[in-house]
Structures are given as C-alpha cells and as structure tokens.
Amino acid sequence: MFGIKKLAYQFGRAVGYTDPTALPQQVQARCQDCEGYREALVEACEAMLQIMQGNPAFTPPVNSAQHCECPKGTAPSEMFDKSLESVKGFWHDEEYEDLKRTLLRSKEDLELAQEELKKGENMFRKRTVKKANEKYEADLRALESFLTGTIPGQKIEHLKEIEAMMSEIQSYHEWVSSYCSPLASYKVTQPPNL
Structure with a gap:
C-alpha cells in the first residue's frame, strides 16, 4: 500500500468518514480489567510504603527513592526488589x-x-485482505492468551507478595509493641513538690 493512500485513509478516519478501530467487547473488557488491576496494584504499593515510612505525611511515588530505614549496607529499594521486579511490567506497560x-x-x-x-x-487485494485478516486474528489470539493466561498467574503471585509483605509489617509492629509494653506499665514517681 502506498503512503499517500494510507495517509488519506487515516485522515478520513480522523475526520469521521469511517468507523474508528474497535476491539471485540470481550477483549475491551479484559483490557479495562488489566488497566484497573494495574491502578489497584499501585495503590496497594503506596499503602504499604505509607505504613513503612517513619513520617506518614511523606508519601513518595511508588517506583522512586524511598526514605525508610533498612538493614545496614542495603538500600531501601532492595527491600522491595523482589516484589517490584515481578510487577515492573505493569508500570512500564511493556508486554x-x-x-x-x-x-x-x-x-x-x-x-x-x-x-x-x-x-x-x-x-492482489483479496490476498492483502486475507493476510491482514490472518495477522489480526494472530494478534488477537496473542493478546487474549496474555490476558487469560499470564495475568491470572501474575495476580496470584502479586497476592502472595502482598500477603508476605503485610505479615512482615505485622510482625514488625508486634515486635515494637512487645518491646514498648514494659515501658507502658512503668510508673514514674511524682516529685513531692508537684
């Protein structure tokens, strides 16, 4: 196909002479589900980072520099490396x-x-339509297999990662609570002149 014809076709579509490209409804619904899941994942990561921050008013973006204490000799991001590596594709929209x-x-x-x-x-035109149809069907199958095969497996992995992170946060808070509970029962004697 020549570039001029393609340009004229694109211009016609932009002006409204032909219908805009529309995916099948089932694929559109799955794509919207995938995009909504990505937003929920970002919100979950932000919530976990808020819990771990020393100052709850400071909430940095999810994939940026973190300012929370970490084991000596490691960066704060290394605490999340394993978890964030598995969800990186959702932020960068790769596959x-x-x-x-x-x-x-x-x-x-x-x-x-x-x-x-x-x-x-x-x-020639019939052959072009046949090849274009075959390519479209192959691409549609590839996207559907990603949405039905890869995404559910990733959701299960993400759920396990979030549960592990939450149990780690819970054990940390329980440890701090047990460490501070003797201080709560400690009574300071009041000076006699007060």
Missing part, C-alpha cells in the same frame, strides 16, 4: 501495551485493506 498496540495496528491495516477491496476486487 501488554506492545500486544495491544500491535493488535490496533493490524486492525487498522485490515480495515484499510477492506476499504481498498471495496473499490475494486482483484487477486
């Missing part, structure tokens, strides 16, 4: 966004080929 972008691009190519076929049928 999911690439699959979605590829699917949208192949859908546009399919629509463009179908528009060309409407202008006049010949073997």
Whole structure:
C-alpha cells in the first residue's frame, strides 16, 4: 500500500468518514480489567510504603527513592526488589501495551485493506485482505492468551507478595509493641513538690 493512500485513509478516519478501530467487547473488557488491576496494584504499593515510612505525611511515588530505614549496607529499594521486579511490567506497560498496540495496528491495516477491496476486487487485494485478516486474528489470539493466561498467574503471585509483605509489617509492629509494653506499665514517681 502506498503512503499517500494510507495517509488519506487515516485522515478520513480522523475526520469521521469511517468507523474508528474497535476491539471485540470481550477483549475491551479484559483490557479495562488489566488497566484497573494495574491502578489497584499501585495503590496497594503506596499503602504499604505509607505504613513503612517513619513520617506518614511523606508519601513518595511508588517506583522512586524511598526514605525508610533498612538493614545496614542495603538500600531501601532492595527491600522491595523482589516484589517490584515481578510487577515492573505493569508500570512500564511493556508486554501488554506492545500486544495491544500491535493488535490496533493490524486492525487498522485490515480495515484499510477492506476499504481498498471495496473499490475494486482483484487477486492482489483479496490476498492483502486475507493476510491482514490472518495477522489480526494472530494478534488477537496473542493478546487474549496474555490476558487469560499470564495475568491470572501474575495476580496470584502479586497476592502472595502482598500477603508476605503485610505479615512482615505485622510482625514488625508486634515486635515494637512487645518491646514498648514494659515501658507502658512503668510508673514514674511524682516529685513531692508537684
């Protein structure tokens, strides 16, 4: 396909002559679920960081420098390295966004080929539509397999990581409580002149 025809087609779509690219409803729902899960994951990480901070008023962004105490010789981010490594793809949109972008691009190519076929049928245009349709179906299957196969497994892993982090935070607070409880029962004698 020549660049001028593609540009004219894109311009026509922008102005509104043809329908905009739309994914199947089931895929759209799964994509929205994935994006909502990413936002919930960021909120959970922010909540855990707020619990661990010495100053609760200071809440830095999730994937930035942290100012909480850590074991000697380690950086605060090393405490979260294992957990954050498994969720890094959600912040950087690596695999999911690439699959979605590829699917949208192949859908546009399919629509463009179908528009060309409407202008006049010949073997070359039919072959172009067939190849574009095969590519679209393959990209759609790849995105669906990611959304149905990879995401649920990652959700289970993230749940385990969050539970481990919360039990660590709970044990820390229990230790501090047991350490401070003798101080609570300690009575200071009041000076006689007060």
